[in-house]
Amino acid sequence: ERWSSWYWLVMIVLAIQIIIYLFITTSF
Amino acid sequence: MNSIDWVILFTTLILIVAYGTWKSRGSRNIDGYLLGNKSLPWWNVCLSIMATQASAITFLSTPGQAYEDGMRFLQFYFGLPLAMVILSITAVPLYHRLKVYTAYEYLESRFDLKTRSLAAFFFLMLRGLSVGITIYAPSLILSTMLDWNINITTIFIGSLVMIYTVSGGTKAVSMTQKYQLTIIMGGMIIAGWTAFSKLPDNITFTEAFQVAGEMGKLNLINLSFDLSDRYNIWSGLIGGLFLFLSYFGADQSQVGRYLGGSSIGQSRLGLIFNGLLKIPMQFVILYIGILVFVFYQFNQAPVFHNQSMKDKAMQTEYAGDIAALESEYDKVFIEKKKEAENLVGAIRADNPTLIQQSRESIERIQGEEKVIRGQVKDKIAAAIPGANTLDKDYVFITFVMTYLPHGLIGLLLAVVFSAAMASTASELNALASTTAVDIYKRSIAPNANDYHYVKASKWFTAGWAIFGMMFASIANQAENLIQFVNIIGSLFYGTILGIFLSAFYLKYIKSNAVFFAAIIAEAVILYCYFFTDMAFLLYNIIGCLVVVVLAYVIQFIENQGIKKASQ
Secondary structure (H helix, E strand, C coil), X not given: CCXXXXXXXXXXHHHXXXXXXXXXXXXX | CCHHHHHHHHHXXXXXXXXXXXXXXXXXXXHHHHHHHHCECHHHHHHHHHHHHCCHHHHHHHHHHHHHHCCHHHHHHCCHHHHHHXXXXXXHHHHXXXXXXXXXXXXXXXXXXXXXXXXXXXXXXXXXXHHHHHHHHHHHHHHHHHCCCHHHHHHHHHHHHXXXXXXXXXXXXXXXXXXXHHHHHHHHHHHHHHHHHCCCCCCCHHHHHXXXXXXXXXCCCCCCCCCCCCCCHHHHHHHHHHHHHHHHHHCHHHHHHHHCECCHHHHHHHHHHHHHHHHHHHHHHHHHHHHHHHHHHHCCCCCCCCHHHHHHHCCCCCHHHXXXXXXXXXXXXXXXXXXXXXXXXXXXXXXXXXXXXXXXXXXXXXXXXXXXXXXXXXXXXXXXXCCCCCCHHHHHHHHHHHHCCCCHHHHHHHHHHXXXXXXHHHHHHHHHHHHHHHHHHHHHCCCCCHHHHHHHHHHHHHHHHHHHHHHHHHHCCCHHHHHHHHHHHHHHHHHHHHHHHHHHHCCCCCHHHHHHHHHHHHHHHHXXXXXXXXXXXXXXXXXXXXXXXXXXXXXXXHHHHHHHHHC
C-alpha cells in the first residue's frame, strides 16, 4: 500500500556492537 | 577567544537563524506550520531526531563523564535500537494513518477526550519545565567560560531559537537541525583529532587506545544484573528500552520530528537509522573524552577544571592553601608523566610484567591526585559558600579553550550553542503544537479557521519560549529545583508509556479503565519518589506496568458489572 529485513539489520548491528564492546572491555 | 573566534561563532549562529527563517517563510496553514506539510525525507527525519535528543549538555558532559569514569555510560543507549524497531512497527503507521498532529490526539480516537487531555497535561508539565533547563544548563557553562551574565546568555539562546521557531514552525526546526547537527559532529571530531594530535610525537592511535584500556577507561560493558544501577548492560537493554519507547513514542518533542516524514516509509527509515547511528555517535563523543584523558597523562591537567570559579576562590583567604595544593599537584603530575611514558614503553615491548608495574604505579599516583583534587574542591567550597564544585562539565570546554587553535575555539562554541538551540527548538515546537491542537483547538476554540490556528500556534511558541527563559533565570537561584526538573521525566514517562502501550496492544482495555489506572499509577510513582530511594530508571518500568495491569483489572471488573446489569 521488505521492512522486516531492516528490523533484523538494526538488531544484528546492535548485537555486533555489544560483542565488539565486550571484546574491548575484556582485552584492553 | 579572539576576534576570529567571535566572528566564526556569530556568523555561524546568525546564518543558521537566517536560513531557518527564510526557508520556512509563508506557512499559512496549520499543516504547513505544525507538520511542515509532511515533506521530510528519511535522512532529515533521522538528523532531526538526533539533534533533538542531543542537547548542549550531551556534548559538554559526556566527554567529561568519560574522562572521570570511563565509557560505561554507553550501555545506557543499548535499549534505543530495540525501541526504534518497536515504534516503527506500531506507532509510525498508526500516527500517519490517523493524520494526527500530536501523539495525544491519537489517544482520543483510541480512548476518549479525558485520557487525551491527561496525557497532554503530563507532557506540557514535564516538557514545559525541562525546556527551561535545556536553555539554562549550557548557559551556565557558557556564561562562566565567556564571562557573560548568565541571564543575558539565557536570553541570547532563547531569543535566537524564538526567531525561527515562531516564524517558521516545524519546517524551520527541521531545516536548521540538519545544519546544526553537521556543525556539531564536525566540530566534535575536530576537537577529538586535536587532542590526539597533541599527544607526544610517537604515540599511535592504537597505543592511545591501549593506554586508556590499561587505565580502566574502556569499561564498556558490565554484565552484572542490577536495575538500580544504570551502568550495566541489563539496565541499558531493559530500562533503556522503556525509557526510549516513552521518549520516542509518547513525547511530542520526538513524535513531532517523525510526523513530518513524507510517508510511513520515510518516517520509519528515519527511526531505523537513528537506531543504527545513535550508539556509534555516543561512542565517538565518549571516546573524545578518553582522548582528552590520555592527553592529560602527558600534559599538566588543571587541578580544578572550572577556572573561573577557582580564580574567584583565589581572591579569598584560601588562596595560599589552594596554591600550595596546586604546586603539590604539579609535582605529582611530573611523576605520573614519567610512569605514563614507561607504560607506553612497556606496551611497545609487549611485556606484561612491566605493563602491570606501570599500571599499578599510575593507579597509586591517580589516587594521590584524587585526594589533592578533593582537598582543592573543599577549599573552593569553603571560599565560595554554596558553590557547586562538580567540574566534570567543564573538562571538555576548558580543554577546548586552552588547547585548540583560534578559529576552532569559535567553532566549538558554535557547536555548544547550536546543540542548545536544536534541542530547545524541538521542545518549544512540541509544546506549542500540543497546546494549540490538544488544548486550544480541541477544548477552547474548536471552530476557528486555519489561519487563526497558525497565529495561535505562533503565540504559544513565543509564550513557551518566554516561560522557558524566565524559568531558567529562577533555576539560577535554586540548585534543588534543577535536580527536580532533571528527574521530572522519570516521574511521568512510565505512566504515559503505559497509556500508549495499552492503546497500541491491548484492545480489551477501554477509556475509563486506562484513565483511572493512569491516575493511580502516577500516585504510586509520586509515593515512590517522596518516600523511597528507588532508582529513577525503575520508575519508567513500574509506572508502565502498573498502568497496564491495573487497567486490565479495572476493565475486567467493569465488564463483569455490565454483564450482571444486562442479566
